[in-house]
Amino acid sequence: MRRDDGVFRELIDDYLVECLPLAERVADGFVELERRRREGASEDGLLASLQGMLHTVKGNSAMMGLAPAQELAHALEDLSALLGRDGAPESEGGGAALLVAGGGLLVEQVRAAAEGGDPGRTAEFVAQVHAFAARTSEPTVPLGRRGGERRSAPETRPEGAANVVRVDFRRLDAMLEVLGEGLIEHSAVVEAFRRVARRGGAGEEIGDLDRAIVAMEKTMKRLEAVVMETRLLPISTVFGRFPRQLRDIAHSQRKRVRLVVSGGETSLDKAVLDRLGEPLLHLLNNAVVHGIEDPDERLRAGKPEEGTLELSAASQSGRVIIHLTDDGRGLDETKILAEAESLGLDVRSADPARIRALIFLPGFSTAAQVSQLAGRGVGLDVVAGSIRGLGGTIEVESRPGRGVTFVLDLPLTLAVVRSLIVEVDRERYAVPISQVAETVRTEPEAMRQINGRGVTLWRGDLIPVSDGGALLGTGGRPAAPRRFFVVISSGGRRRGVLVDRLMGHQDVVVKGLDRTLGRPEMVSGTTILGDGRVACILDAARILEREVPA
């Protein structure tokens, strides 16, 4: 026992920060390599760059005394060398698949480093590599001895890597919070200025002040944009994991599926991105398990044996739209209707969009929904909840027999949300405009009562209407009729909410709710408006889930 054994143990976090991403890149790289070899595509120095990363993981694991990861990385280096030679034994020997398996194992071993890793599984894998080498009889490669040099491979380093700094994300959060305060205070200045200006008689200086405030507003907006930009990451950081995970799922389901990804460079706030991976993965799982048919069924349906999943992202007027399309069975609307009726839901008057949106309800499962993979209690209702929690929306389109498309509409950021400000009984509320279908001037004759519930005709549909005061708890019957109603929509459902005043659109800084308040029913956050008053940010999805008497 050397006297300074274990002296590096305190560096375990640094080890993980460095080696876990490397291991993941190696694992993903091996999946990509397997695909390229299968399709006969050019490999472009991929293997060489992966070998470099393996070498680093091996060296670092060795320095940390982490033998399982070290020996595994070493075995993968040897195997890569075998497969990298000219005239190397190809995938028929299973070499590329063995690399893929090893890559996945390496990620696990590195991840488990704090607990010491799993020597047994490394030993197993090393044995497999030896067996492979023996089978493909390469007597000239003495496994276990490697040249120390790394050939200068054209490693794909990102452009301008020298210009990159690493910043703890919490610092960016802090920056955003201060910016938020600044925006709120700016609004206060604007409000105060307006009050002064309205009073008149302030002289010529008012013009200077006006110009200064306009200039400041422009600068604040630019500052907002710049701060938001520091938090943006390309969506490929989330998409990137999927090919490997999809391969595993498809394999276990004995289906053949390929994933086509586009728009990876589309950027999103890191806070949104961090919470997007899980729901997307569940949707992918779902598509493979329930959407894509097994190879025989597909052939019988005249489809290619291999199913295709298309995942794309694009930004569109301040939002990011994600499409996930499969060419599988599509939704069985008859089954959905039957299930809905058996649950006691009234769907007679529902339009097709509303019917399809039923699949996002909790407890809703057609026979096809339940599976152990997409299961463990995680269904589409949880996915929908996660997406809505991000301030996004999710909808589904279906082509029976031909497939399904999920459309996710997400905000670029969680921190600021463009909202419609409304006033009800002297209280102000912010409604995110993604949830506002329309604002309409009320015509009392157009309001009706059916079964004691208010309804009105809107764009050819009969939609329920609630009094804003009754809904939000500020009062029952208003003194004067409310002059407008706002049609809020989410998940295919809509409702009109009667309000007193519409106060325009505003970028509203979202402040969270203190946990001691519990989880209020219809409010997703709060903000401070320009006049210093607190306004609640309404959550249309939760509101629409409630049945409220008018």
Add this chain to the structure above:
Amino acid sequence: MPNSFLVVDDSKLVHRMYRLIFSRGNLAGSTVYHANDGREGYSMLAAHPELSLVLLDLNMPQINGLELLIRRQAERLHLHVPIVLVTTETTAGDELRGRAAGAWDYLRKPFQPSDVESLVARVLAASPAASA
């Protein structure tokens, strides 16, 4: 004058380890320069003729340790500064090539603080007393 060292490695973890190593025992108080790649390493060597020792990782992308040594030899840069190649394993042939290019010795990874301490002791004992 405390001894000064240059460590060249593309792994941030290894640099943290060097920091630990050079802050303990009889290496405490040393001045240590850190370079993250071959190019930076070469500039730092050029800027510091007073270095007692350079610990140079062999396996780096773009410019590896051996290439750096070869360039130094060709340009006759600070040939009095001992450079030790750090590597996970080498063959006899690799070692010959390294020494021919001017490597003073090899340090095997994984290494412990005591390995670096003994190496430094050997280097200091072997070199003529440095003049400030």
